[in-house]
Amino acid sequence: MSDHTSKQFDAEMEAIRSGVLSMGGLVERQMARAIAALEEDEDAKLIDAVAADERAINQLQIAIDQQCAQIIARRQPTAVDLRIVLTVTKVVNDLERIGDEIKKVAYKAAGVRGSDRLTRIRYYDVVRMAGGAQQMLRKALDAFARLDVNEAADVVADDDDIDVAFNAVMRQLISFMMEDPRTISASLEVVFIAKAIERIGDHAKNISESVVQVVKGKDVRHATAEQIRAEVAGE
Amino acid sequence: MLGSARPGAAGLTPDASPPPPLKAESRDLSFHYGNGFKALNAITMPVHEHRVTALIGPSGCGKSTFLRCFNRMHDLYPGNRYEGAIVLHPDNTNLLADDVDPIEVRMRVSMVFQKPNPFPKSIYENVAYGLRVRGVTNKNHLDDKVEESLRGAALWDEVKQRLNEVGSNLSGGQQQRLCIARALATDPEILLFDEPTSALDPIATASIEELISELKKRVTILIVTHNMQQAARVSDYTAYMYLGELIEFDRTDTIFFKPGRKETEDYITGRFG
Numbered sequence: 230m231s232d233h234t235s236k237q238f239d240a241e242m243e244a245i246r247s248g249v250l251s252m253g254g255l256v257e258r259q260m261a262r263a264i265a266a267l268e269e270d271e272d273a274k275l276i277d278a279v280a281a282d283e284r285a286i287n288q289l290q291i292a293i294d295q296q297c298a299q300i301i302a303r304r305q306p307t308a309v310d311l312r313i314v315l316t317v318t319k320v321v322n323d324l325e326r327i328g329d330e331i332k333k334v335a336y337k338a339a340g341v342r343g344s345d346r347l348t349r350i351r352y353y354d355v356v357r358m359a360g361g362a363q364q365m366l367r368k369a370l371d372a373f374a375r376l377d378v379n380e381a382a383d384v385v386a387d388d389d390d391i392d393v394a395f396n397a398v399m400r401q402l403i404s405f406m407m408e409d410p411r412t413i414s415a416s417l418e419v420v421f422i423a424k425a426i427e428r429i430g431d432h433a434k435n436i437s438e439s440v441v442q443v444v445k446g447k448d449v450r451h452a453t454a455e456q457i458r459a460e461v462a463g464e
Numbered sequence: 465m466l467g468s469a470r471p472g473a474a475g476l477t478p479d480a481s482p483p484p485p486l487k488a489e490s491r492d493l494s495f496h497y498g499n500g501f502k503a504l505n506a507i508t509m510p511v512h513e514h515r516v517t518a519l520i521g522p523s524g525c526g527k528s529t530f531l532r533c534f535n536r537m538h539d540l541y542p543g544n545r546y547e548g549a550i551v552l553h554p555d556n557t558n559l560l561a562d563d564v565d566p567i568e569v570r571m572r573v574s575m576v577f578q579k580p581n582p583f584p585k586s587i588y589e590n591v592a593y594g595l596r597v598r599g600v601t602n603k604n605h606l607d608d609k610v611e612e613s614l615r616g617a618a619l620w621d622e623v624k625q626r627l628n629e630v631g632s633n634l635s636g637g638q639q640q641r642l643c644i645a646r647a648l649a650t651d652p653e654i655l656l657f658d659e660p661t662s663a664l665d666p667i668a669t670a671s672i673e674e675l676i677s678e679l680k681k682r683v684t685i686l687i688v689t690h691n692m693q694q695a696a697r698v699s700d701y702t703a704y705m706y707l708g709e710l711i712e713f714d715r716t717d718t719i720f721f722k723p724g725r726k727e728t729e730d731y732i733t734g735r736f737g
Contacts (some may be wrong), residue, residue, distance in 0.1 A: 232735065233733065233734045234734050234735065234736065235734060238734065245553050305693050306733070307696065307720045307732045307733055308690065308719075308720060308721060308722065308723055308728075308729045308732050308733050309729055309733060311720070311721065312721070312722070374520075402736045445722075445723025446721060447722075
């Protein structure tokens with residue numbers, strides 16, 4: 230994109246964009262730690278690190294939102310600049326929510342470790358689901374960084390897979406709880422983990438939809454993956 | 465050279481409602497100054513009734529030249545030449561036709577200029593001037609028209625006690641509203657504004673903008689402005705012009721959110737080099 234006549238305006242726009250990317254980097258690191266907490270034996274240091282990441286993410290959300298408010302107040306951005314500023318305020322909100330969900334995953338993982346009633350096999354599905362959400366997050370951030378609408382459309386389609394996996398995990402857990410009521414409390418912890426992962430997928434999808442709005446100027450929230458693909462493919 | 469003209473195709477609030485009827489339209493309008501300079505090149509653009517249409521573009525793009533064609537202002541200088549047509553609806557009159565009297569055109573299409581230019585006469589006579597030129601002499605009729613026009617320009621309450629004072633005693637914003645009242649007195653169908661607030665402070669500017677929003681219930685408005693935010697605030701349609709060409713015309717919400725052409729986007733976001 231060509232530069233503004235005002236170099237200061239360019240610098241301010243670049244600051245919010247790179248702010249989102251460093252916030253995204255933090256969230257990705259936090260996600261990797263939460264998955265490690267799911268896979269490995271309970272590690273108190275890992276949980277602490279996830280919590281610290283979450284606090285840093287919250288601070289960035291506030292800082293970037295303030296920068297956006299300043300740009301709106303001082304520059305009255307229009308067209309592509311306006312679309313970017315609007316999108317950034319939405320994306321930082323989604324990233325902050327992802328940070329909250331990841332923290333839940335890590336804390337609940339520690340809780341599940343306390344119970345030995347659950348087998349590794351069931352847990353494996355949840356870890357795989359988390360891997361899928363991690364992929365979606367990475368692709369959504371990449372789509373934002375490169376304003377790549379095709380990749381954004383992929384993420385929206387991926388969300389359907391996460392939803393399918395979530396339903397499968399729920400069915401498994403229900404049958405398990407019916408067989409042996411002593412597993413109920415640990416299973417409920419897993420339900421919360423799976424739900425948090427499913428929400429991470431939703432937020433990654435929101436970020437991708439925002440990317441489509443920046444590039445195409447179209448609000449594609451609530452559209453189906455096929456509709457979004459068609460919009461992206463259109464001129 | 466119209467850009468993506470799908471109304472509301474990418475606006476904040478996609479609007480499927482049909483556009484309002486046309487009040488006027490320019491058809492392949494080109495304009496040559498007496499020195500041979502071609503300032504406008506084949507401009508075709510609709511003007512929707514009871515809507516505000518803003519003309520934006522960098523200095524020298526032809527937006528003021530275009531505006532002035534609408535009331536034959538260029539006729540005042542010899543050698544200027546129009547090609548194409550500006551058609552006024554519903555009677556389909558070509559304003560530029562040789563057999564159309566420019567004085568009659570200016571009754572139907574009035575102009576408000578950049579700097580307030582009240583005549584060196586009383587407030588009352590400023591407003592009554594156009595009617596007197598038309599031959600109106602009935603005092604009651606003049607009184608009624610002057611009051612109605614001053615009310616229309618949101619100036620009546622401020623000046624009703626001093627209608628016989630000279631117009632130039634008013635503040636800048638009041639003088640501009642006096643000029644608007646003078647333009648309204650002949651019941652024009654279209655009002656042309658050529659950067660009406662560039663000489664005014666922000667409060668006076670806001671009151672003129674508010675007035676423009678009120679006036680569009682009565683008349684159709686075309687406004688040239690250098691202030692992009694002003695175009696965004698007051699207009700329903702926006703035309704972006706560059707080097708005498710119409711680059712893009714669309715609903716204002718589309719132009720300022722997702723214009724169809726990159727040239728437009730670069731200009732309104734301040735990327736114009």
